[in-house]
Amino acid sequence: MRAVVFRTFGGPEVLEVAETPLPEPGAGQIRIKVAAAALNPADLSLRAGRFGSRGLGTDLERLGLGLDVAGVVDGLADGISSPEVGTAVIAMVAGVREFKAYAEYVVVDAAAVAVAPGSVDLVHAATLPVGALTADEALTLVAAQPGDRILITGAAGGVGGYAVQLARHAGLHVVAHSHPGDAALLRELGAHEAVSDLDGPTFDAAFDAAGLGDAVFASVRDNGAYVTTRPDLLPDTQRGVRVSAVQAAPDGPRLAQLAALVDQGVLTPRVAMTYPLAEAAKAHAHFAEGGVRGRLVLVP
Template identity: 55%
Template sequence: MRAAVVRTFGGPEAVELVESELPRPGARQVRIKTAGAALNPVDLGVRAGFFGGAGKQIGLGWDVAGTVDAVGVASAWEVGDEVVALHEGLVKPLGAHAEYVVVGTDAVAKAPATVDAVHAATLPLNALTAVQALDLLELAPGQTLLVTGAAGAVGGFAVQLAARRGVSVTGLAREGDEEFVRSLGAAEFTTTGAAGAFDAVLDTAVLGEAALEWVRDGGTYAGVQPGAHPESVRGVRTTSVAVAADGARLAELAALVDEGVLTLRVAETYPLDAASKAHARLEEGGVRGRLVLVP
């Protein structure tokens, strides 16, 4: 089995394609034959060594879509099921950027029926991050939310999910993204924040203290880098999401794709053996949608 890994930290050239033994699913696990695996910014951080693991082989990739091809005992899935899953973990010997992926049965959900596997592969990490961050904010219908990075992958899902909950969403992004952000359900659009103007901020653009200033006194700030949120000021509750695999929640999100609530965006696809090129492209910036590796 081929898999994309890093064994030394560095730039895109550090990504290696290695041959690995075909993994076998244990109890309450499934093996998925990969049809699509999205590349995310966290993969660049892992590759660069931001999360440690020096001296180890570290597998890349969190998102996978494909077909169940083997199951362990006590699995809720059957061979042939079309699924999506989150393969979480910053330092793991094999990730989702591989021809086959073994994950826990509770991390798996039925794939959306209305999109192909390449598009489905863009759902797990980013949509789960968005919905779990919104849960932390605990907003009621009618309250105001600013989503920074609203045209990005996590931000776009957050806008759609929050608007569906009846929250009044303002999307912050570049001028050229206004039409798109409004199409996601944002009631308002801005390229700059305003001090104390919102009940909450979901800071997917990782602006930190600058975004915190846009929350009203006693409001809430949520970041998307675990533990890296700014300290509380003016009674603002600050927190950050540490995304967790949740097959039941992922199934709800997949259903929202089929209902037309969530929009899946693929910018480009790359063969698995061009993983380093995909890393280089993501590092350049300006990508709208996800880059997806196709074994």
């Protein structure tokens, strides 16, 4: 099979397509024939070496990328009977491994897999796992109550957009923060208010999906809640504000619930552009430019 790999840290140019053996599912795993793999910021960070070489060993050799996958079940390990071969599925691919979702096939733990939403194609479904799981976990950590005012930064992005929709669905008063030109999009996603500036501690809670830090923390009232995607920017607890950092983890049952919300019209997967697998480097360069509204998706 073909897979996108890199052998050294660096810019998009280090990505290459390699011919690799077809992966075999091990105990508790399934093999997915990949229909689409969405790009995430973590992919760019890993490729660039921003996480360092932790867990990668002393010899990088070659590593794959891709946390978000949508495709069709192609093979099952002994003892795994569901989902059946031929079922359209989505999953978050975890861990450091040689081949991940930027490939024609990928092996994942069965516990990470959910049946794909039936109301959208697999290219759109591929944007769901990491973004929606992160947003859902962030709102769990926020623990806001219906009617509370919540600020969501990076609200036009992949994670922030899902957070806006989930927060609105939960009955929160959603104030979405992004560039002024995104106001119409944010209201379309369900935000009650769209802002580009912050002014004072006016929010019961904040999900800082953009990782802006101190200015967002300062906008939360005393005894409120602040959740960020950047654990390295986690502020010290003060004024009674609960602080925490969110990190998505594979969770098939939770992902199935989020897929159901797509079919109910609560969540709207957004795709900005697709690229063939061979143009992974071009897709990474596009993503790095910023300003992408919706996910970039690789299609084998």
